[in-house]
Amino acid sequence: MNKNEQKFLDFYDEYVTKIYRYVYFRVGSEQLAQDLASETFLKTWQYLKEGKPIENLSAMTYKVCRNVISDYFRNSGAFPIKLEDVSEKNNIAEINEDFLEKAENSIELEKIKNQIKLLRLEYQEIIIWRYVDDFEIEEIAQILGKSEGAVRTLISRAVSALKEISGAGRKDTTKNVG
Amino acid sequence: MSKITEKYLIKRITLLKGVKPDKNWVVFCREQLIQELKREQEALSQSERTKMPKMSLAAFLKEILAPRAALKPAGVLIVIFGLIFSSSILVMASAKNSLPGDRLFPVKIAIEEAQLLVAPSVEYKADFQNQIVDRRLEELDRIIGQNGPSEIKNTKIEEAVANLQKQLLTIKDDLPQLSKVDNKKAAEIARKIDAQATEVRQKLAETKSSLSTSGSASLSEKISEASEIADKTGNKAFEVIVQAKPDAGISEEEILAMLEQKIQKTAEKIKMLEGSVPKTEFSINATIILDESDKALEKAKASLEQKDVNAAFETVKVANEMIKSIEKLVQDASVQSDTETKPSESENESRVTATSTPSSAIPASTSTSASLQ
Numbered sequence: 333m334n335k336n337e338q339k340f341l342d343f344y345d346e347y348v349t350k351i352y353r354y355v356y357f358r359v360g361s362e363q364l365a366q367d368l369a370s371e372t373f374l375k376t377w378q379y380l381k382e383g384k385p386i387e388n389l390s391a392m393t394y395k396v397c398r399n400v401i402s403d404y405f406r407n408s409g410a411f412p413i414k415l416e417d418v419s420e421k422n423n424i425a426e427i428n429e430d431f432l433e434k435a436e437n438s439i440e441l442e443k444i445k446n447q448i449k450l451l452r453l454e455y456q457e458i459i460i461w462r463y464v465d466d467f468e469i470e471e472i473a474q475i476l477g478k479s480e481g482a483v484r485t486l487i488s489r490a491v492s493a494l495k496e497i498s499g500a501g502r503k504d505t506t507k508n509v510g
Numbered sequence: 511m512s513k514i515t516e517k518y519l520i521k522r523i524t525l526l527k528g529v530k531p532d533k534n535w536v537v538f539c540r541e542q543l544i545q546e547l548k549r550e551q552e553a554l555s556q557s558e559r560t561k562m563p564k565m566s567l568a569a570f571l572k573e574i575l576a577p578r579a580a581l582k583p584a585g586v587l588i589v590i591f592g593l594i595f596s597s598s599i600l601v602m603a604s605a606k607n608s609l610p611g612d613r614l615f616p617v618k619i620a621i622e623e624a625q626l627l628v629a630p631s632v633e634y635k636a637d638f639q640n641q642i643v644d645r646r647l648e649e650l651d652r653i654i655g656q657n658g659p660s661e662i663k664n665t666k667i668e669e670a671v672a673n674l675q676k677q678l679l680t681i682k683d684d685l686p687q688l689s690k691v692d693n694k695k696a697a698e699i700a701r702k703i704d705a706q707a708t709e710v711r712q713k714l715a716e717t718k719s720s721l722s723t724s725g726s727a728s729l730s731e732k733i734s735e736a737s738e739i740a741d742k743t744g745n746k747a748f749e750v751i752v753q754a755k756p757d758a759g760i761s762e763e764e765i766l767a768m769l770e771q772k773i774q775k776t777a778e779k780i781k782m783l784e785g786s787v788p789k790t791e792f793s794i795n796a797t798i799i800l801d802e803s804d805k806a807l808e809k810a811k812a813s814l815e816q817k818d819v820n821a822a823f824e825t826v827k828v829a830n831e832m833i834k835s836i837e838k839l840v841q842d843a844s845v846q847s848d849t850e851t852k853p854s855e856s857e858n859e860s861r862v863t864a865t866s867t868p869s870s871a872i873p874a875s876t877s878t879s880a881s882l883q
Contacts, residue, residue, distance in 0.1 A: 337547045337551075340543075340547075341540065341543065341544070341547075344539075344540060344543060345540075348531065348536055348539065348540075349530055349531060349536075352530075352531040352536075353526075353529050353530070353531075356529060356531075357529075361742075362532070363679075363739075365531070366531065366532070366535050366539070369531070369539070370539050370542060373539070373543060374542075374543070374546060377543065377546065377547070381550070407686070408686045438795055438798075439798065440522055440525055441525045441526070441528060443522075444522045444523060444525060444526065445526070448523070448526075459523060460526065463520050463523040463524060464523060464524065464526045464527050491516060491519065491520075494519060494523075495516065495519055498519060498522075
């Protein structure tokens with residue numbers, strides 16, 4: 333195996349969970365998330381083979397991923413799944429906690445998922461990338477093709493929107509589930 | 511009411527880090543990538559040689575029958591002549607009656623896949639796929655009815671269930687192709703698929719309960735997986751029926767009746783779950799989710815009364831997901847209890863209980879970008 337191939341595998345090791353999670357929240361199915369995540373990595377590799385210069389591999393991979401998901405929804409005629417349909421079966425990390433804490437976390441997980449799904453798609457994405465996948469602002473900017481300032485603004489708005497939803501009232505928030 | 515701070519909100523969001531892929535899939539996917547990389551490497555270094563990779567008979571048939579339409583008739587001839595001259599009619603007849611684990615079973619599968627590849631129409635293909643599911647069910651029945659050591663039998667059952675699941679997945683993935691036929695036919699086909707998915711689910715539930723003492727945890731899990739696929743296939747088929755309804759001559763009453771049946775089946779599942787495990791043995795988590803699933807079902811019934819098909823259907827799906835969570839929790843608790851009551855089962859036994867802290871399957875890397883030169 334040559335250097336580039338090994339580098340790609342290292343990249344896979346680092347990003348497989350993040351890509352899977354992103355797909356999972358978008359499509360709501362473990363099996364489908366696995367298929368589409370696999371396809372993302374394969375397509376990314378195919379793109380790399382073409383020898384075009386790539387500034388940021390993770391940003392490119394997310395772009396490929398979003399296209400893979402869009403293609404799936406377009407070709408299958410399926411409707412994008414909201415987070416409410418996401419099953420947490422088999423996916424909750426095994427945590428060394430007692431039963432009560434586990435139950436509380438499980439309910440909290442369900443609540444926050446339901447609240448996030450009420451946000452528009454770009455807010456959902458940015459919250460997941462920033463606070464779940466721990467992406468830097470720069471990285472998110474590259475994925476979205478925006479400036480860092482614009483990303484910071486987006487994050488701030490997304491968090492405010494989520495705060496409102498989590499608070500006493502709920503505002504109508506435009507959802508872009510495309 | 512106290513103001514929600516950003517810090518608290520972010521803390522809650524980070525709970526989502528708990529969503530992770532199945533470790534086996536991560537490894538499997540990585541292996542697939544490596545195979546892809548190796549395949550390309552071989553193709554590059556041996557560009558003059560045409561190397562026939564090792565592949566199963568089924569994959570070989572797919573290879574020669576799948577591609578351009580112009581080659582299809584030739585491909586079909588190759589298959590027909592190959593099968594005729596390489597095996598006697600007796601062999602093919604034996605293959606037809608073979609079961610998972612038998613030497614000729616791969617031939618049976620290969621013949622089925624070949625027939626699917628040359629299916630002349632979407633309707634024919636769908637009909638044949640239904641027949642294949644019937645065959646998989648029949649094979650499962652025959653294996654269950656066999657005598658012999660339970661370990662061997664369970665292995666065969668596991669394989670039979672895996673084959674059934676694979677076929678259901680194929681049907682589910684092919685459902686979008688029904689958009690190519692007229693709505694009436696599409697609805698008819700989807701109806702059969704939905705009914706068959708219900709039958710499969712029932713059969714799997716019977717199999718699971720009949721194996722409750724002799725079956726392994728792995729087999730039980732495989733059966734649960736297959737049941738889930740059966741559910742999803744049935745749900746997707748129902749969606750096709752609802753979409754096709756306007757032109758398919760299906761009345762609203764029929765749709766509501768089908769939905770009512772789904773709600774009833776879900777209620778039966780909940781009842782069965784409650785009956786099979788004493789409430790005192792339910793964990794707090796399972797009890798909470800059980801209550802929520804009851805509420806969801808009530809909500810579905812209310813939506814049905816208001817003739818809101820979409821809302822009722824979505825809520826039933828949510829209720830079913832909750833039931834699966836409970837089943838998993840109950841199963842995990844049962845496995846854990848078995849482990850605790852049998853501490854020295856085997857010298858090599860090294861079961862990890864559900865309370866262990868996982869280590870990340872993938873080592874963290876500090877680089878966030880990787881550009882290849």
